[in-house]
Amino acid sequence: MIALVDSDVDVQSSACGALGELGEKAATSEVISRLMTALRDSDEDVRSRACDALGQLGEKAATSEGINRLVIVLGDSDENVQPSAREALGKLGEKAVTNEMISRLVIALGDSNEDVQWSARKALWKLGEKAATSEVISRLVIALGDSNEDVRWSACEALRLLGEKAATSEVISRLVIALEDSNADVWWSACGALGKLGEQAAMSEVISRLVIALGDSDRYVRSSACQALGKLGEKAATSEVISRLVIALGDSDDDVRLSACEALGELCQKAATSEVISGLVIALGDSDKHVRSSACRALGQLGEKAATSEVISQLVIAPGDSDEYVRGRACQALGGLGKKAPTSEVVSQLVIALGDSDEDVRSDACEALVKLGEKAATSEVINRLVIVLEDSNEYVRRSACQALGELGEKAATSEVISRLIIALGDSYKGVRRSAYEALGQLGEKAATSEVISRLVIVLEDSNEYVRRSACRALGELGEKAATSEVISRLVIALGDSYKGVRWSACEALGELGEKAATNEVISRLVIVLEDSNEYVRRSACRSLGELGEKAATSEVISQLVIALRDSDEDVRSGACEALGELGEKAATSEVISRLVIALGDSDVDVRSSACGALGELGKKAATSEVISQLVIALGDSYKGVRRSACEALGELGEKAATSEVVSRLVVVLEDSNEYVRRSAWRAIGELGEKAATSEVISRLVIALGDSYDGVRRSAWEALGELGEKAATSEVISRLVIALGDSDVDVRSSAHRALVKLDEKVATELSMKRLEIDGLVIESKKYEFEYDHFANCCGHLSPLI
Known part of the structure; x- marks a missing residue:
């Protein structure tokens, strides 16, 4: 402190530097005052x-004084x-964002000195969207019309740095x-x-202007236009x-060709035309490595x-x-092309x-x-990945572990498991962590006593991420890992100082199944429901x-x-799900x-989970209050809640088959979301014959053409449950048509509905014998369905 007022400027300067290195610990009011x-x-x-x-x-x-200074x-x-001043303001965060400061930074963007411009851009970048106030944006819009070209350029740069919060219609127009x-x-x-x-700026006028800019004489304009599109x-x-953009792939400038490639990749599958693909293939042979x-x-990216x-x-x-960058990107691209790409030549390369x-x-290459x-x-790939587990580079070893894990049970050879066990002792924590995760992904074949013993030891690793991965691996190994020692160690891990370990230990205990449902485990999980971390509490609920x-x-x-009253919505949602999974014992009046x-x-996931839980509790939860509230939930603004309701x-079964419920479900049959409509039909089917009203049957005919x-x-599945009332001539006619539906599952559902029909339907079908004979022939095209169809017809043959 005294050194800050020393007569020697070098001492003063060093004192400032030393106080800065101490960071927040040195941020007393006296220190701040002396520095100002x-x-x-x-x-x-x-x-x-x-x-x-x-x-x-x-x-x-x-402080306001510090910012002003x-x-x-x-x-x-x-x-x-x-x-240095701009850098400091950027580091001070949101509190430093004042209009005066922003104005100074905007002016600095137009400074003739490039270092001043750079530091101003850096300060604005650090402040980012925090600086995107309406007043600041208005100032920048005005600056876009300034007579000085440096100011106009600076305003554009500032808006670029502010990001999507600056995407007002006025800004876009300017x-x-x-x-x-x-x-x-x-x-x-x-x-x-x-x-x-x-995307807010993706207006037709903007797109048209950018397309024009692609033909500009200035290469920077052309390159920027590609990037923007x-x-x-x-x-x-x-x-x-x-x-x-395809034309731009042949531009004389390297940067324009590079930007055109990037733009086409970002436009993804919509840009995956034969013209684009051909253009990019040509670009693979470009003289510039960055373009390639x-x-x-x-x-x-095109997939x-x-x-x-x-x-x-x-x-x-x-x-x-x-x-090397081209070689790496080529590997990534082969991986990105998906399951169509794994020819023997690709795999070999x-x-x-x-x-x-x-x-x-x-x-x-590992990731691809x-x-x-x-x-x-293949055995060749697996053998090579085993060799790569000994690579000199820790990131490569980690990628090899991850690759073997993702390949799953096919990679679960004794050699792979042995090498992954060795990798558990790697000096690099990232490799150890990936090795544990890989062993978990290999499934039951990896659940050997040696693997389990090593994972138990690792639960005491000094690195929290490694301990967390060990918990996960034990959970993924399933019931074979549910030994008393494993369960005891996971119970201890519930008290770990690191939240990620506690969270993973909860999940692991849940995955180990009924063997882990000991009194000790249950008691500890109940305690964890009061953990200080919301993710841990949520995991305890789920377990x-x-x-x-x-x-x-x-x-x-x-x-x-x-x-259910937790401050965190994910915990509340997890509690709902858990109560539903506990079954009828949890169906107390208080729970309901x-x-x-x-x-x-207020949270959509909680509402959805509450619906699910009430449904899982079954008939005990089928009170008039529950039914009324679920009927209200059918009109929820969120599709997931409507579907769950x-x-x-x-x-809830027959108790829920009231006229009000059926009427509301009929309304939901016209929902804009197909998954909600499907769930409504399933509900109607489960409600049975009580739901077979004339209105439902009319809607059924319409739905058969959805x-x-x-x-x-x-x-069709609902039809089979609604009984004789639903077997109208119009419905039966649609049934015959459905037997030739383009979707195999629809045809199969129609077949099943046919089996459940009675003499009335058989009489109707006898009038359509020729149609059925034709469909039998058509059904022979699908050998896996034919036996099922023949059984359906055989079931009705005495009646037809």
Whole structure:
């Protein structure tokens, strides 16, 4: 402190630096006051170091006086002090965002000195959307029309840095005008700003102007226009845009070709035309390595539509490129093309890439093999990945562990398991963690006594992430890992100092099944319901639910009822789910009352879970109050709640088959969401013959022609449950048509409905014998269905 007023400026400067390094611990009012005094020192180095120190002290230094002093320093006569002031304001966070500060930073963006511009941009970038106030945005809009081109450019840059919160209609309109600016720098900056504003800026006028900019004489404008179109998302993926971007792939400038590749990749599957794919294949042979790399990435982003033989054959060559970034991107692209890509040649090239001289390429090859799916799980691949477990680079070893885990049971050989056990002792924690996770993913084959013993030991690892992974692995190994030692160690882990370990221990105990449903485990999980961390509390709820009826003690039920009032919505939702899974023992009047209250929760997931829980509690929960509240939930604004309410009413059975319920379900049959409509039909089917009203039957006929096959299927299933009342001639006519539906599941559902029909239906069907004979012939095309269909007809043959 005394050193700050030393007569030697070097001592003062060092004192500022030392206080800054101490960070928030040094942020006393006296220190902050002395540093603010130092901001007025005659020596520029002292002023600069004082700025740095205030920034490092954190938000405690973000007092109004401190911010005002730093804003004044933004105009310091020394160009080395100004950047330090901007850097400090960026570090002080949201409290530092004042209009005066933003104004100074905007002015600094137009400074003739590039270092001043850079530090201003950096400060605004750190403040980001926090600086996007309406007043600031208004100032920037005005600046876009300034007579000084540097100011206009600075305003565009500032808006680009502020992001999507600056995407007002006025800003977008002004940026479109800026695309016609006489200054090229303003043009390309405006392009960049529109791209950063995201999909909100994807208006036809914006897209049209950007397409025009693709033909500009300035390469920076063309490049920025490509980038902006990519950032605007699917709305910008018009045929005109795509065609122009394909042309840009042949631009004379490297950066334009690079940006065109990136834009086409970002437009994703909508851009996956044959013209685009051909253009990107040509770009794979570009003279510029960055363009080749970007073309690889774009082809991977286009997905399976780009998985043509030509693309795959070209990408297979790319892992032999002279540039490591291109080789890595080629591996990523082959993985991104999905299950269509795993030809023997592709797999062989990726296996070769596992031995690449560059560690990033080797890591990318591991990840690509995983994405190719089961076809890549050959003995050659597995053997090579086992070798890669000894790679000199820890990230590659980690990727190899992850790859073996993702390949699943096919990779669960004794050699793989042995090598992963060795990897549990790796010096790098990331490798150890991935090895535990891989052993868990390999399933029951990996649940050897040696593996389980090693995982138990690892539960005491010094690294919290490793302990967490060990918990997860034990849970994934399932019931084979449910030894008394494992359960005891997981119970101890419930008290770990690290929340991630406690959370994973809860989940593991739930996954171990009924063997883990001991009194000790249940008692400990009840205690964990009061954990300070919401994720841990939620996991405890879920685990108690997974342990089932054995966990349905009065203490557990009482604590879960309390959890229904938790401040965290995920905990409340988890408590609902757990009570439903505990079964009839949990169907007390108190539980039912609390779940009814939860139907009115502010969170959609809680409301949905409450519906599900009431349905799972079954007939005991079928009170008039519950039914009334579920009927109200059928009109919820969230589709997931409406769907859950339908399912719950169906599960409550005949008691819920009131005229009010049936009438409301009929309304829901016209819901805009197909999953809700399907659930409504399932509910009607479960309610049985009481639901077979004339209105329901009329709706049934309409639903049999629904555009969504899941709705048609559910409607047929409902028909089989509604009984004789539903067997009208019109319904039967639709039944015959459905036997030839394009969807196999719909045909199968119609077959099942046929079996449940009686003499009345058989009489109707005898009038349509010729139609049925034709459908029998048609059904022979689907051998797996034919026997089922023949059985259906055989069931009715005595009646027809």
